[in-house]
Amino acid sequence: MENISSVNGLQNAIQILEFEQTYKEQLLKKQFLLTFESLKPVNILRSTIHEAATSPYLIDNILGATVGLASGYISRKITVGGSGNRFRKLLGSVIQFGVTNLVAQHPDTIRSIGQFILQHIPRKKEMNSERP
Secondary structure, X not given: OOOOOOHHHHHXXXXXXXXXXXXXXXXXXXXXXXXXXXXXXXXXXXXXXXXXXXXXXXXXXXXXXXXXXXXXXXXXHHHHOOOOOHHHHHHXXXXXXXXXXXXXXXXXXXXXXXXXXXXXXXXXXXXXHHOO
């Protein structure tokens, strides 16, 4: 800032500084209110739910875990069936745990294998159209 040599220049500089102070005070108040609103528990919960709902990775992870649990449960039911044998129940639990973890950790691989199998299974209409 330049050296002020007159009273008029000093008054102008004081007015400019007062205006800047008022402006910065208003900005600070607005920022405080925004911060206060964003830190309310309802708003924190709302933003967290919104982020979770829009996250593609979370949806893929939930889908993978769900498919893993379902396939593990089905494999256990196939293994154990209606048997009351303790060894078969233990074996069924081990197989359920293994299948669940395998499917949940590698959902893309399982999906690609499933798509490959579905594409290469001959359909009835295609088989009927190939016959003479």
